[in-house]
Amino acid sequence: MKIAILSNGPSNYSTQRLKEEAEQRGHEVSIVKYKDCYVSIEPNNNLVYYNGEPLERFDAIIPRIATYMTNYGCMIVRQLEMQGEYTLSRSLAITRARDKLRSMQLLAKNNINIPRTVVSRDSANIDQLLDQLGGAPVIIKLARSTHGNGVVLAETKKAAKSTLQAFYLTNESGTNILLQEFVKESAGTDIRAFVVGSKVIASMKRQSLDDDFRSNLHKGGSGTPIKLTPTEEKMAVRAAKAMGLSVAGVDIMRSERGPLVLEVNASPGFGIEKVTGRNVAGKIIEYVEHNAKRTVHRDRVGA
Numbered sequence: 001m002k003i004a005i006l007s008n009g010p011s012n013y014s015t016q017r018l019k020e021e022a023e024q025r026g027h028e029v030s031i032v033k034y035k036d037c038y039v040s041i042e043p044n045n046n047l048v049y050y051n052g053e054p055l056e057r058f059d060a061i062i063p064r065i066a067t068y069m070t071n072y073g074c075m076i077v078r079q080l081e082m083q084g085e086y087t088l089s090r091s092l093a094i095t096r097a098r099d100k101l102r103s104m105q106l107l108a109k110n111n112i113n114i115p116r117t118v119v120s121r122d123s124a125n126i127d128q129l130l131d132q133l134g135g136a137p138v139i140i141k142l143a144r145s146t147h148g149n150g151v152v153l154a155e156t157k158k159a160a161k162s163t164l165q166a167f168y169l170t171n172e173s174g175t176n177i178l179l180q181e182f183v184k185e186s187a188g189t190d191i192r193a194f195v196v197g198s199k200v201i202a203s204m205k206r207q208s209l210d211d212d213f214r215s216n217l218h219k220g221g222s223g224t225p226i227k228l229t230p231t232e233e234k235m236a237v238r239a240a241k242a243m244g245l246s247v248a249g250v251d252i253m254r255s256e257r258g259p260l261v262l263e264v265n266a267s268p269g270f271g272i273e274k275v276t277g278r279n280v281a282g283k284i285i286e287y288v289e290h291n292a293k294r295t296v297h298r299d300r301v302g303a
Contacts, residue, residue: 001027001028001059001060001288001289001292002027002028002030002056002057002058002059003028003058003059003060003061003062003285003288004029004030004031004032004055004058004060004061005018005029005030005031005032005062005064006032006034006061006062006063006064006073006076006077007031007032007033007034007064008033008034008035008066008069009064009066010031010033012064013269013270013271014064014267014269014270014281015031015064017270017273017280017281018062018281018284018285019031020281021279021281021282021284021285022285025285027285030056030058032050032055033050034063034072034073034076034077035069036050036051037050037055039075039076041079046079046082046083047079047083048076048079048080048083055080057085059086059292060085060086060087060088060288060292061077061080061085061086061087061088062087062088062089062284062288063077063087063088063089063091063094063267064267065077065094065267066267067098067267070094070095070098074094074095075091077089077091077094078092086291086292086293086296088246088247088287088288089245089246089247089266089267090244092299093243093244093245093266093299093301094245094266094267096243096244096301097243097245097248097264097265097266098266099176100141100142100176100178100263101119101176101178103263103264104178106242106243106301107239107242107264109242110238110241110242112235112238112239112242113235113257113258113259113260113261114260115139115180115181115183115253115260115262116132116133116134116180116181117178117179117180117181118132118133118178118179119176119177119178119179120177120179121177126157126160126161126164129160129179130157130160130179133179133180133181135157136154136155136156136160136182137153137154137155137156137182137184138153138154138160138179138180138182139151139152139153139154139179139180139181139182140152140153140154140160140163140164140167140177140178140179140180141177141178141180142167142176142177142178153182160179164177164179183253183255183260185254185255185256186253186254188208189205189207189208189253189254190205190206190251190252190253190262191204191205191206191228191232191251191252191253191254192204192206192223192249192250192251192268192272193228193232193236193249193250193251193252194248194249194250194268194272194278194280195236195237195239195240195245195247195248195250196247196283196284196287197246197287197291198237198241199237200228200233200236200237201278201280201283202272202273202276202278202280203225203226203227203236203272203276204223204224204225204226204272204275204276205224205225205226206222207223207224209222223271223272223275224275225275225276225277228252229259231258232252232259235250235252236250236252236261239261239264240264242301243264243266243301244299244300245264245266246287247268247284247287248264248265248266248268249264249265249268249269249272250263250264251263251264251265
């Protein structure tokens with residue numbers, strides 16, 4: 001098979017691992033920097049160009065779209081889809097997962113347990129918002145935050161109001177702002193479940209190294225292998241399916257009322273391989289081999 005990995009970081013660990021596994025299985029691999037692509041849009045002649053030439057045809061496309069390039073990267077993926085290319089992750093699914101508000105709405109629609117969440121554009125009604133969440137402390141986050149950036153713990157009502165006001169004043173792009181309950185029994189820890197197809201292929205517990213309430217590895221957190229309960233495994237697979245994603249990193253928090261899905265990541269990092277010893281890249285290539293030549297079914301999740 002001819003496989004293209006859409007990645008602006010050819011030396012990234014995840015990109016290199018996918019390339020390595022694909023080549024070991026006899027596939028021809030090209031790394032395409034999608035930031036250097038452009039599209040030509042006209043009736044019956046929609047093409048993606050790369051370095052000034054029409055991008056060659058591939059049997060499979062594996063998008064690794066960076067968060068800060070979501071709109072442009074997904075535009076390239078969408079154009080390839082319109083040309084009839086198989087893409088491991090669909091452009092619409094990626095954009096869904098990148099919007100935390102949209103993700104929460106879809107998870108709730110599919111009866112998947114999530115932290116209590118409210119959204120408002122007015123800090124004046126902070127009392128009602130906090131009542132909805134059971135009072136302070138609360139988590140305040142931008143809908144398009146990533147790697148723990150744009151996420152704040154407000155420990156008091158006064159701090160929550162000040163944080164909201166600051167977010168509203170500096171949020172020129174109009175990104176939605178979410179308030180979520182703070183689950184104290186899980187502060188600083190969560191679980192990353194790596195889903196491929198309909199299975200969890202690896203899972204780890206992430207723990208902050210200090211008193212930070214965020215456990216992201218990008219923030220210096222540590223990871224250890226962990227075995228999920230059957231309920232957690234089913235929840236992770238259902239969460240990925242709710243987004244329409246074939247590959248996803250599902251973040252889960254254990255609370256007194258059971259597991260809660262915090263986030264579904266459309267381009268999860270492969271640091272979990274180093275923690276668990278699981279061959280995540282190999283499982284992804286195996287999935288591509290089994291599905292690239294199948295008919296692409298219409299996305300039924302909804303926008």
